Amino acid sequence: MTRIIFMGTPEYAGTILEALIQADDIEIVAVYTQPDKPVGRKGILTPPIVKVLAEKANLRVIQPNRLRDEAVVKELLTIPCDMIIVAAYGQILPKAILDHAPCVNLHASILPQYRGASPIQQSLLNNDPISGVTAMWMDEGLDTGDIIKIETVSIGADEMVESLYKRLTDTAVDLTLDVIRNWNRKSAVKQNDDDATHCKKILKSDGLIDFSDAREIYNRYRAFTPWPGIFIDSGLKIKAMKLEEELSSGTAGMILSMDKESIVVQCGKGSLRIIKVQAPSKQETSVVDYLNGKRIGCGNPLV
DSSP states (O other): OEEEEEEEOSHHHHHHHHHHHHOTTEEEEEEEOOOOEEETTTTEEEOOHHHHHHHHTTOOEEOOSOTTSHHHHHHHTTSOOSEEEEESOOSOOOHHHHHHSOEEEEESSSTTTTEESOHHHHHHHTTOSEEEEEEEEOOSSSSOSOEEEEEEEEOOTTOOHHHHHHHHHHHHHHHHHHHHHHOOGGGOBOOOGGGOOEEOOOOGGGGBOOSSBHHHHHHHHHHHTTTTOEEOTTOOEEEEEEEEEEEEEOOTTBEEEEOSSOEEEEOSEEEEEEEEEEOTTSOOEEHHHHHHHHTOOTTSBOO
8 A cells, every 4th residue: 555645736636536436546645736716706714626626535634824934844744654746736845754755746847848826837838739738756846857758738729728728637647547556766767957947927918918919819728718818908708709710911900801600800810700808897799799789881990
């Protein structure tokens, strides 16, 4: 029986935790996750999905504000384990914890590509044909540890972040079980830091578009739907779109054509077919209905 301390916070981590709970040859001795946080306009204090799943399975749950605090580290060091599994936990592990047991991180990219906070979105922003999950032995750096194994996943031409997230999560589950059962530190391969790229935490402001490049905007739509979404200066959110073509040039933001269900908008390079929009404080609606209500037609800018 392999004794595991699990560290993770979002749904990605929760799915991995569920698989570990169900495994007959694995014992979860403690679960570390981020503190409960206020959610929504009413600020309702909400636990992470990992906490919900752990408590349902009657596991010990620990939610430190800072994993590096001396008391937190001291408590963890009293928990015997064979391995620490980390999946999107959201805090850096101090050296004392790294030394307590072999620590494995499941990172949703093909490392050393896309170290950091938003690797799945970054792969879509860059229109990559493949993504993957890397299992690595953790060190004190950010996603810099020696690579145990990489599993790759192809990305569909029109694939959205939620779909890719789900497929990478399923891949991470299988990879986690494989690493726990079959791998050791001697088989790992060092990362080439010269090839490393990094991705930042996504901000709401990243969703603002200016109709400069159709491909770039479409990739943002794929990466940022449902959050933060994409929107123009007026606050109008674009809720459903397709890439029309990538070669034309013209006046950015101009409505070129309209049918019963959609419009085509010119970008500085290429054009987009827009299907649904949402005005500030309004419900999502057909872009045609929205424009009819505004009395805006072809030859005018989308506002």
